[in-house]
Amino acid sequence: MHDIRAIRDTPDAFDAALARRGVAPISGEILALDEARRARIHAAETAQAEQNRASKEVGAAKAKGDDAEFERLRALVADKKAEVAAMQAEAKALDTQLDDLLMGIPNLPHADTPDGADEADNVEMHRWGTPRVFDFTPKEHYELTGVVPGMDFELAAKLSGSRFVVLKGAVARIHRALAQFMLDTHVDENGLSETWTPVLVRPEMMLGTGQLPKFGEDSYETTNGWWLVPTAEVTLTNTAHGETLDEDSLPRRMVAHTQCFRSEAGSAGRDTSGMLRQHQFEKVEMVSIVHPETSDEEQKRMLGCAEGILQKLGIPFRTVLLCTGDMGFGARRTYDIEAWVPGQNCYREISSVSTTGAFQARRMNARFKPADGGKPEFLHTLNGSGLAVGRCLIAVLENGQQEDGSVTLPEALAPYLAGKLTLTSEGALI
Numbered sequence: 001m002h003d004i005r006a007i008r009d010t011p012d013a014f015d016a017a018l019a020r021r022g023v024a025p026i027s028g029e030i031l032a033l034d035e036a037r038r039a040r041i042h043a044a045e046t047a048q049a050e051q052n053r054a055s056k057e058v059g060a061a062k063a064k065g066d067d068a069e070f071e072r073l074r075a076l077v078a079d080k081k082a083e084v085a086a087m088q089a090e091a092k093a094l095d096t097q098l099d100d101l102l103m104g105i106p107n108l109p110h111a112d113t114p115d116g117a118d119e120a121d122n123v124e125m126h127r128w129g130t131p132r133v134f135d136f137t138p139k140e141h142y143e144l145t146g147v148v149p150g151m152d153f154e155l156a157a158k159l160s161g162s163r164f165v166v167l168k169g170a171v172a173r174i175h176r177a178l179a180q181f182m183l184d185t186h187v188d189e190n191g192l193s194e195t196w197t198p199v200l201v202r203p204e205m206m207l208g209t210g211q212l213p214k215f216g217e218d219s220y221e222t223t224n225g226w227w228l229v230p231t232a233e234v235t236l237t238n239t240a241h242g243e244t245l246d247e248d249s250l251p252r253r254m255v256a257h258t259q260c261f262r263s264e265a266g267s268a269g270r271d272t273s274g275m276l277r278q279h280q281f282e283k284v285e286m287v288s289i290v291h292p293e294t295s296d297e298e299q300k301r302m303l304g305c306a307e308g309i310l311q312k313l314g315i316p317f318r319t320v321l322l323c324t325g326d327m328g329f330g331a332r333r334t335y336d337i338e339a340w341v342p343g344q345n346c347y348r349e350i351s352s353v354s355t356t357g358a359f360q361a362r363r364m365n366a367r368f369k370p371a372d373g374g375k376p377e378f379l380h381t382l383n384g385s386g387l388a389v390g391r392c393l394i395a396v397l398e399n400g401q402q403e404d405g406s407v408t409l410p411e412a413l414a415p416y417l418a419g420k421l422t423l424t425s426e427g428a429l430i
Contacts, residue, residue, distance in 0.1 A: 004030070015027050040094060104213065113323070124318055138398065141394045144397060147397055149169065160280075175282075177416035179389045181312075186286065192305075193254050195255065197236065199258055201226060206234060208241055209360050210330035233383040251289065251290040262279060264277060283389060285383065287382065315340065315410075316399075320336050336349050339392070342401070350391045
């Protein structure tokens, strides 16, 4: 959400920043609503003051026995009371309109976020690792003979429909091992606090992180008004919802492994084969809640945490800085990490690490109290995948594939697989 005072002070700069995201000038509409709201508030306060004065004079007129003045003043008090109520109701309605308008406007991009229309304009920052040269034509994950017994799309379709998968046996174990490996690395080496959170949340939590009101169609709402989280970003970030934290408690760095649910409403026809784009999937999510002065450095730290997982697994990747046209609604700056997937002969997104500045904190009314006793300020929030477990499974299977359909697994997973680092062409772990 945006600071109305900043829009009043620099409307042209606000419009110019939004123009970088392809949003038409909107400060005029915002300021018109704001002015009308403030006018109603002022009118209500003026009428309230007049009502209070008349109320005091009613008693004096009664004491003097001036019945005519008493009746006039009593009628004036009643009129002013009705006027105050009407003005307050109008102000409240305008306030709601203003909030609704502001809630639907994306975050302003950081000054160093590159301008662009779509993913073609993203800027590659660096690469790590060299894609393996195969002496055979590499297959996609779901085509590998060793994977086929453990990745059942037909059964999932019978149970739930398209874009679901049932993992079995060795493949399910590798999937679980990857999640455990990620969690242990983030907790033991990166200093994140492991957290377990619900996957059903109230709508105000989705509003706080920006999934509502604009992107409700991308998520699932239950019949009683709860929402299934599209990512643990929603729950982890909202731990600060409505709170005023002590500055000394910052930063808060959390990690959670959860089920995630997305309707993929805007992705019809994309990546329908395999488990790259699913309605239900698992993710290890990182969230940091920090002092505004440290948020840029924190994003770099989080990016390193996510990249480190792929480095330990030996998966080649590249990191790109997203342009304004490809960046998420709530982000100021986003880095995507894209893992190499030989079956598609390209890099595919496996993590996004974003800073939102105070955008989410304003929506959540999440602040911190400076140690020097100053006025409370809005926090900064950041989030990043560390990593998407299913997509990491894809990368591990495809990069380790052998010509006979077996898979050689990364050494980093040995402690989680009882030292068994080969998925045979029959689908067994040895």
